[in-house]
Every structure is written in C-alpha cells, then in structure tokens.
Amino acid sequence: xxxxxxxxxxxxxxxxxxxxxxxxxxxxxxxxxxxxxxxxxxxxxxxxxxxxxxxxxxxxxxxxxxxxxxxxxxxxxxxxxxxxxxxxxxxxxxxxxxxxxxxxxxxx
Amino acid sequence: xxxxxxxxxxxxxxxxxxxxxxxxxxxxxxxxxxxxxxxxxxxxxxxxxxxxxxxxxxxxxxxxxxxxxxxxxxxxxxxxxxxxxxxxxxxxxxxxxxxxxxxxxxxxxxxxxxxxxxxxx
Numbered sequence: 001x002x003x004x005x006x007x008x009x010x011x012x013x014x015x016x017x018x019x020x021x022x023x024x025x026x027x028x029x030x031x032x033x034x035x036x037x038x039x040x041x042x043x044x045x046x047x048x049x050x051x052x053x054x055x056x057x058x059x060x061x062x063x064x065x066x067x068x069x070x071x072x073x074x075x076x077x078x079x080x081x082x083x084x085x086x087x088x089x090x091x092x093x094x095x096x097x098x099x100x101x102x103x104x105x106x107x108x
Numbered sequence: 109x110x111x112x113x114x115x116x117x118x119x120x121x122x123x124x125x126x127x128x129x130x131x132x133x134x135x136x137x138x139x140x141x142x143x144x145x146x147x148x149x150x151x152x153x154x155x156x157x158x159x160x161x162x163x164x165x166x167x168x169x170x171x172x173x174x175x176x177x178x179x180x181x182x183x184x185x186x187x188x189x190x191x192x193x194x195x196x197x198x199x200x201x202x203x204x205x206x207x208x209x210x211x212x213x214x215x216x217x218x219x220x221x222x223x224x225x226x227x228x229x
Binding site: 055089095 | 222
C-alpha cells in the first residue's frame with residue numbers, strides 16, 4: 001500500500017498570507033495526485049488533479065506542484081473561506097487509492 | 109448539475125449487515141466509475157471501494173475486502189455497497205463519489221453528502 005504523509009498536521013496562517021502544504025508518497029505515484037478541501041459538516045471538494053491542474057471553478061490562488069513522491073499545495077493569498085482541512089490522494093493504482101491524514105489550515 | 113444522494117445508513121449491531129445506496133443524476137451514469145469513501149468521526153478519509161463503468165473492474169480496501177461488495181445498476185443510475193460482518197471500526201460517514209470515465213484511475217468529483225453508519229451493540 002502506498003502511504004501518503006501530509007505535513008504539517010496543523011498550519012496557522014494569517015489572512016492574505018501564503019500557505020504551503022506538503023504531501024509525500026511512500027513510493028512514486030508519478031503525477032497521479034489530487035487535493036481536496038473539506039469544511040466542517042461538508043463533503044470534500046476537489047481542488048487539484050494531475051498534481052497541478054485546477055478543477056473547474058477553483059480560484060487561481062490555489063496551485064499544485066510536484067511529481068513522483070513530493071507534492072505541494074500552495075494558496076497564494078488566504079481568504080477567510082480557505083480555512084479548512086486539506087487532503088491529498090494518490091490514484092496511481094486502481095484498487096489501491098489512499099489519502100493523506102490531512103492538514104488543518106487555521107487562522108492565525 | 110451532478111447530484112449524488114446516499115441512503116441506507118443507520119445503527120446496526122456488530123456482525124450484522126447493511127446495504128447502502130447512492131442515487132445519481134445530472135450525468136451519464138453508465139459512462140463513469142464510481143466509488144465509496146468513508147470518514148470515521150473526527151478522522152480522515154479512507155477509500156473503501158470502486159467500480160468501473162461496466163462493473164468489469166472492482167477494487168476494495170484491505171480493511172473491507174471479503175466483507176463488503178460494491179455493485180451498480182446502470183439502468184437505475186444507482187450504486188450500492190453491501191456491508192456484511194460489520195465491526196465497530198466500520199462506523200463512519202460513507203460518501204458516494206463520481207470517478208473518471210470508463211475504468212480510468214483518477215480523482216473523485218463530486219461527492220455526495222454521505223450517509224452515517226454506526227456499528228454498536
């Protein structure tokens with residue numbers, strides 16, 4: 001099983017600042033990586049797929065990068081609605097999808 | 109607009125069975141893979157199972173293999189999850205999620221609002 005490790009577990013950032021979230025895979029997943037945002041009481045929402053492609057309707061302040069085992073989600077200028085939990089997910093192998101444990105982005 | 113509506117959750121005793129359903133609308137259901145993802149209370153996301161457009165490819169997480177069975181009825185635009193031999197650790201909110209076309213590996217978009225399964229005596 002491919003293990004996804006996200007860091008940090010919690011990130012405190014002020015509105016307007018940049019946030020950088022990391023995700024590491026235990027083995028290469030090429031660019032088969034997605035990012036999701038989840039707010040309390042809501043279902044997850046797809047932000048990024050293919051490691052760097054924004055999903056439909058996702059603001060340009062969200063960007064993804066990386067390949068292989070190291071990935072980054074960057075939010076360039078945090079808005080109040082961006083404070084949430086973020087998950088990475090690898091889909092390198094059918095029947096073996098895994099998520100990271102999540103990073104909680106909180107207001108500083 | 110794509111809509112996924114889960115149902116069938118509830119309180120069930122350990123060792124018993126439950127069948128979840130997901131009603132899909134707003135897209136050509138039989139073109140897409142579908143998945144179940146769960147989230148235990150206060151915890152992260154765990155992929156449970158996925159099924160390709162024609163049921164030709166099916167996968168399960170190790171934690172549910174041999175106990176859960178995924179299926180779909182394309183004529184009814186519906187996805188199912190038969191859960192047998194339920195355990196306390198299966199307690200979670202179960203989400204239905206749309207995958208990619210055919211049997212291609214990929215991401216989940218969108219997700220339903222989930223149905224809660226509680227396994228307890």
